[in-house]
Structures are given as C-alpha cells and as structure tokens.
Amino acid sequence: MTTVAQKPAEPYEVVRVQVPKRSLNSELRAIKIVWRRELIRFVNDRMRIVTSLVQPFLFLFVLGGGLQQLASAGTHGVDLKTFIYPGILCMTVMFTAMFSAASIVWDREFGFLREMMVAPVRRSSIVIGKCLGGATVAAFQGVIVLAIAGLVHVPYSVGLILGALGLQLLLAFAITAFGLAVAIRIKQMQSFMGVMQMIVMPMYFISGAMFPAQGLPTWLTVLNRVDPLAYAVDPMRRLVFSHLNISPIARHVLDPGLSWWGWQMPALLEAAVVLVLGLGLLVVAIWEFSRTE
Amino acid sequence: MQDAHEPAISVSNLVKRFGDFEAVKGVSFEVGAAEVFGFLGPNGAGKSTTINMLCTLLKPSSGQATVAGHDVVLERDDVRRNIGLVFQDPTLDGYLTAAQNLKLHAELYGVPNNLVAPRMEQVLRMVGLWDRKDGQVMMFSGGMRRRLEIARGLMHSPRVLFLDEPTIGLDPQTRRSIWTYIRELQEREEITIFMTTHYMDEAEWCDRIAIMDKGEIVALDSPQKLKAGVGADRVSIQTDDDEAAIEALRERFGIEARISEGAVTFGVEGGEQFVPRLFAEFDPSRNPGSPAIRGVSVSRPTLDDVFMSFTGSTIRDAEEDPAKHRNRVMMQMMGGGARR
Known part of the structure; x- marks a missing residue:
C-alpha cells in the first residue's frame, strides 16, 4: 500500500473549530484581511513599486525639464516642474490605484476570486477591503513622490504633506472604486488594461494636470469641468501653490482654480465632489459584485 | 444542530436546467455522517453541476437539498460555514505563503483568533506541509498545492468536505498519497467527504459511490456490491x-x-x-x-x-x-x- 511519495503522517493534535454566526465583527475581520492581502502583495512585489514610479518621474523630469525651455515665458519665473508637480502627485496615485483594481481581474483569472466569493461574508466586505487596500497602497506610492518635493523647489511643510496625503488617499480611493466597478465586469486582463487606458489617459490629460484650466478653447473647458479628475488636481495644486513664494501674477496665471460661470469653487467642495463620486462608485461596485454568481 | 444519525447530505429531486438543456435531471440520494461518498461519471455527466448546487454556488432549478442540516437555498450562509471546498481549478493566491493563504481563509470564515494558529499547525501537519508553511505558493508543485487546498478547506472544521476532482492532473503517486490523506482525515476528524472523480480506480476508496450519466444517477451502492x-x-x-x-x-x-x-x-x-x-x-x-x-x-x-x-x-x-x-x-x- 505504501509508496515512496507517501509521507508518514506527522503527529498532530486535532483542534476543533466552531465557526460563529455572521456578525459585524466577522465582516470587519473580512475587510481587514482583504485589505492586508493587498498590502502584503504590494510589499512582496518590488517590481511593481518601481515600475509604477517610472511614468510619473518621466513626466516630471523629462517632459517637465524639456518643455521648460519653451514655457519659461509663460510660467513667470516658476519652474515648469514645480507647476506640474501637483499633477504628478495625482498621477502616481491614479496609476497605482488602477493596478490595485486590476488585481480583481487577476484574482478571477487565477481562481482566487472564488475563494473569496464562497466565504460566508458579505460581498460588500470584500469590495470595501479591496478598495481600502488599493487606496492605502496608492497613497504609500504617493509618499515616495512627495518625498522628492525638494527637487522641484516645493518646500517640505507639515501642512502640505498631510494635506497632499489626504488628497491622495481620497483620489486613490475614488479611482480604485472606479477601477473595481469596471474590473468586475471584465474577464480578461488585456481588455481591462485597454479600457483603463482609454478612459484614464484622456481623463488625466483633460483634468488640467499639465496646464492651467483657464483660457482654454470652449470645448476643452467644458470637458475639463465635467472631468472628475479635475476636482482632485485643482485642490492639490492650490495646496502646493499656497506653500510657494511666487509673484501674484504667476499665481494668477498658473493657479486659476476651477470656476463655474465666474464662481470660484472652494477647494473643500472640490474634495467633497471626489469623495461623493468615490462613494457612489463604491456602491456601484458592490452592487455589481453582489449580482455575480 | 443535528445528531449523528441525521444524514450529512440529503437531496431530493434536484434539477438544474441551463436554458433548454437539463444538466441534472432530478437526482435524489442521501449521504450519511462520516461517510466517503463518490460521484462517478464522465465529463459532462452533471457531477460538477450537482456539487455546485450542494455548495450553494448554483441555484437549483427545482428540488431540494440540505447539507449539514441546512437548506442550500434558504440557509446559504449556514451551509457555507459548515462546508469546506476544494475546487477542480486552483484557488490559491500564489503570491502569498502557505500560512498566509490559510490565515486569510481563517479570517474570512471567522475562525476564533486563539484557534487560528493551532488549527493551522494541525491541518498543515496533516497534509505534510508544516515545514513548508512559509514557502510562497507559487513555488509549490501541483500535488503540494492540492494538499494545501485540502488543508485550507479544513481550516474552519467543516462538517462536510467537498472535493471536485481532487486528483485531476496529478501523477499516480501523488494521487495515491492524496487519497491516503483523505482517508486518514475522515477517520480523525469524523468528517463527511463528498467527492467527484472520473478515475474508476479511485472510486474504490469510497464507502459508497453513485454513478452518474447524462444527468441521472444510474447506480448507487458500495463499490464491492456494485x-x-x-x-x-x-x-x-x-x-x-x-x-x-x-x-x-x-x-x-x-x-x-x-x-x-x-x-x-x-x-x-x-x-x-x-x-x-x-x-x-x-x-x-x-x-x-x-x-x-x-x-x-x-x-x-x-x-x-x-x-x-x-x-x-x-x-x-x-x-x-x-x-x-x-x-x-x-x-x-x-x-x-x-x-x-
């Protein structure tokens, strides 16, 4: 009966487990472990940490540094890199959050999603855990870009760092929720990446991350004002610029703020728009996730 | 709670239709507590469809089924807390270690905190993977992964363990060792095991088998009697x-x-x-x-x-x-x- 492959059973004691009824506590545990899984995977995947920083650094130093020669007249003495820095802070978070959302497509392809789907917990707990995990990971990535503020003449101040971190968390949360709502419908990684490129890149360019959102052609102004990302980029820029020591005219040109028919939106309201959108997308994602078998 | 004499699984007239196609045509059977019960049949006979209905992954078109004393449609959560699942396709997270995979499962199933570590040690020792607990699952062989999945399915001490083609794609030696684990497990844990296979020789390990063909059970008895x-x-x-x-x-x-x-x-x-x-x-x-x-x-x-x-x-x-x-x-x- 015995063969070589058969290991003799190791001695062990039988430990019996009684699984308790579902409760709020069990849902919180589920959220926490799904969140922690995202972090563990992120930390284990050093390649991802590096690759997701390539694009922001490319934009900041290559594009920013290169275009500086052309733009110096228009920026009124402000380094172009300093100008686009708030946009880069948003960009880092965006792409990392997207990748986090994409992991649900991986999970499906590799079967792990099923392990979570059959667990005796609410689907919403899984989605919330994923969303928080994605936001945390993205914000961590954002900290790395925050750390290089000095290289682009942005001062290190507690208010700026905390504020930027808060905005990054908020944006990462909203983008992860959006990514999840899309990812749940998509079965293949390639199509997900395609869809995200098609939606996220235009959204990023239109948001005004790379240019001031004023004096644009009408069509672009309209698109800019309906682009949700603009409401994350603008408060970030205002926050960064409030810590810069620059001429009033440069401030006026480079940091015009978002306005609707001449009415200047307060930064807090803009942040609230992102929050509400994020929550709305989270609800959509939960709803979609609960429907699938 | 049920007593020991109540069947672990009880199915009556279970039907599953996909559009016009009737994949399961009204099957009825009972599986006793601590029994190893095998579902045997060619691919497409309706084995997986039946097992998925019993695991609450698919809703039956009609008929009734109870698992561990709970209705699979009306008391889905209660069924899920009392069953362990090992799927035909792998469902482990390759980026995590063996221990992290089990920990994740324990948290999702709400295993009491103080029992997570001892239970993990037990199930890992049981399948001979205790010394590999900190190895990344990505590096595991097919047989090791399957054993880890079985261990994971047991983390929350289920009353019934469902194994859908647990040995598919494995070499004969590994298949045999997996069966040794399953039999030992059944003796130690007094657990009911419900499994599907299309390897005839493996069905000999079961206490009773049901032969399924074209959505119907055509025979049901012990291998010897059959x-x-x-x-x-x-x-x-x-x-x-x-x-x-x-x-x-x-x-x-x-x-x-x-x-x-x-x-x-x-x-x-x-x-x-x-x-x-x-x-x-x-x-x-x-x-x-x-x-x-x-x-x-x-x-x-x-x-x-x-x-x-x-x-x-x-x-x-x-x-x-x-x-x-x-x-x-x-x-x-x-x-x-x-x-x-």
Whole structure:
C-alpha cells in the first residue's frame, strides 16, 4: 500500500473549530484581511513599486525639464516642474490605484476570486477591503513622490504633506472604486488594461494636470469641468501653490482654480465632489459584485 | 444542530436546467455522517453541476437539498460555514505563503483568533506541509498545492468536505498519497467527504459511490456490491475483423459484444473456461472465414464494467469526442483491410 511519495503522517493534535454566526465583527475581520492581502502583495512585489514610479518621474523630469525651455515665458519665473508637480502627485496615485483594481481581474483569472466569493461574508466586505487596500497602497506610492518635493523647489511643510496625503488617499480611493466597478465586469486582463487606458489617459490629460484650466478653447473647458479628475488636481495644486513664494501674477496665471460661470469653487467642495463620486462608485461596485454568481 | 444519525447530505429531486438543456435531471440520494461518498461519471455527466448546487454556488432549478442540516437555498450562509471546498481549478493566491493563504481563509470564515494558529499547525501537519508553511505558493508543485487546498478547506472544521476532482492532473503517486490523506482525515476528524472523480480506480476508496450519466444517477451502492452485481467476467479479444467477430459471437454463442477501447468486449460467466471454446469455434479449419484472434484478455469485474453495464460504454469511451471515435473506427477498418 505504501509508496515512496507517501509521507508518514506527522503527529498532530486535532483542534476543533466552531465557526460563529455572521456578525459585524466577522465582516470587519473580512475587510481587514482583504485589505492586508493587498498590502502584503504590494510589499512582496518590488517590481511593481518601481515600475509604477517610472511614468510619473518621466513626466516630471523629462517632459517637465524639456518643455521648460519653451514655457519659461509663460510660467513667470516658476519652474515648469514645480507647476506640474501637483499633477504628478495625482498621477502616481491614479496609476497605482488602477493596478490595485486590476488585481480583481487577476484574482478571477487565477481562481482566487472564488475563494473569496464562497466565504460566508458579505460581498460588500470584500469590495470595501479591496478598495481600502488599493487606496492605502496608492497613497504609500504617493509618499515616495512627495518625498522628492525638494527637487522641484516645493518646500517640505507639515501642512502640505498631510494635506497632499489626504488628497491622495481620497483620489486613490475614488479611482480604485472606479477601477473595481469596471474590473468586475471584465474577464480578461488585456481588455481591462485597454479600457483603463482609454478612459484614464484622456481623463488625466483633460483634468488640467499639465496646464492651467483657464483660457482654454470652449470645448476643452467644458470637458475639463465635467472631468472628475479635475476636482482632485485643482485642490492639490492650490495646496502646493499656497506653500510657494511666487509673484501674484504667476499665481494668477498658473493657479486659476476651477470656476463655474465666474464662481470660484472652494477647494473643500472640490474634495467633497471626489469623495461623493468615490462613494457612489463604491456602491456601484458592490452592487455589481453582489449580482455575480 | 443535528445528531449523528441525521444524514450529512440529503437531496431530493434536484434539477438544474441551463436554458433548454437539463444538466441534472432530478437526482435524489442521501449521504450519511462520516461517510466517503463518490460521484462517478464522465465529463459532462452533471457531477460538477450537482456539487455546485450542494455548495450553494448554483441555484437549483427545482428540488431540494440540505447539507449539514441546512437548506442550500434558504440557509446559504449556514451551509457555507459548515462546508469546506476544494475546487477542480486552483484557488490559491500564489503570491502569498502557505500560512498566509490559510490565515486569510481563517479570517474570512471567522475562525476564533486563539484557534487560528493551532488549527493551522494541525491541518498543515496533516497534509505534510508544516515545514513548508512559509514557502510562497507559487513555488509549490501541483500535488503540494492540492494538499494545501485540502488543508485550507479544513481550516474552519467543516462538517462536510467537498472535493471536485481532487486528483485531476496529478501523477499516480501523488494521487495515491492524496487519497491516503483523505482517508486518514475522515477517520480523525469524523468528517463527511463528498467527492467527484472520473478515475474508476479511485472510486474504490469510497464507502459508497453513485454513478452518474447524462444527468441521472444510474447506480448507487458500495463499490464491492456494485461489482458483485455485474457477476460475469469481462473478456476482450483483439481480432483482425472486429465486425465479423461481433457477428460470429452473436451467431455461435448468442453473446452481445461491443467494441470498447479498441477491442471486442463482452461479459460471460466463467471467462477462463470460455476461452478454449472460443478458439475452437473460431478455428479457420473448422469454420472457414472466421476472423483471426490476435489476443485475449479475461478480467474480474471492475468498476469500469459496472459503469459499462449501467451506461453501455466505458467511462473513457463516453468521454471521447464522437468524431474522434469515428476516425478511430475508420482507421481500424482500413488497417485491418490492408493486413489481410
């Protein structure tokens, strides 16, 4: 009966487990472990940490540094890199959050999603855990870009760092929720990446991350004002610029703020728009996730 | 809570339709507590569909089923807390270690905190993976992954463990060792095991098996009784003209034979005594034009024969693509013709 492959059973004691009824506590545990899984995977995947920083650094130093020669007249003495820095802070978070959302497509392809789907917990707990995990990971990535503020003449101040971190968390949360709502419908990684490129890149360019959102052609102004990302980029820029020591005219040109028919939106309201959108997308994602078998 | 005499699984008239297609056509059966119960049948017989309904992954079209005393439709969560699942396809997170995979499962199932570590040690020791607990699952072999999945399915001490083709794609040695774990587990944990397989030899490990074909249960009993029920020995002969041989067997012995796995096969009482008679009848000097016999084998009934007696084909034949089957018959005919 015995063969070589058969290991003799190791001695062990039988430990019996009684699984308790579902409760709020069990849902919180589920959220926490799904969140922690995202972090563990992120930390284990050093390649991802590096690759997701390539694009922001490319934009900041290559594009920013290169275009500086052309733009110096228009920026009124402000380094172009300093100008686009708030946009880069948003960009880092965006792409990392997207990748986090994409992991649900991986999970499906590799079967792990099923392990979570059959667990005796609410689907919403899984989605919330994923969303928080994605936001945390993205914000961590954002900290790395925050750390290089000095290289682009942005001062290190507690208010700026905390504020930027808060905005990054908020944006990462909203983008992860959006990514999840899309990812749940998509079965293949390639199509997900395609869809995200098609939606996220235009959204990023239109948001005004790379240019001031004023004096644009009408069509672009309209698109800019309906682009949700603009409401994350603008408060970030205002926050960064409030810590810069620059001429009033440069401030006026480079940091015009978002306005609707001449009415200047307060930064807090803009942040609230992102929050509400994020929550709305989270609800959509939960709803979609609960429907699938 | 149920007592020990109540069945672990009880199914009555369970039906699943996908559009017009009836994948499961009203099956009924019971599985006792601490029993190892096997579902046997070719791919597409409805085994996985049935198991998915019992695991609450699919809603039945009609009929009823209770698992561990809970209705699979009305008390989905209660069923899920009381069952462990090992799927046909892997569902581990390769980026995590073995221990992290189990920990994640324990958290999702709400295993009490103080029991997570000791229970993890137990299940990992049980499948012989304790010394690999900090290894990344990505680096594990197919057999190790399957064992880890079994260990994970046991983390929350389920009353019923469902295994959907637990040994598919594994080499024979690993298959055997997995079966040893399963049997040992069943003894130590007093757990009910419900599994599907399409390996006939594996069904011998079960206490009882149900043979499923085309969405119906065609037989249900212990492997020994099922084999005893077939009675006759199985004779298969290789000839240079199978069709003529089948014809000759029908005319001279009144035996209905059929081609299975490339040989003319039939059941007969006292197989060894039958062989000399067969050669005598097929002797060309006595009966000119008899097909020449190139080989004979006689065997005691196996579960393959049981399957054949209930479904009219072996499990491998039933799984073959009809077109492929047709091609093979054609090639045999052509090959046979050329040799003559």
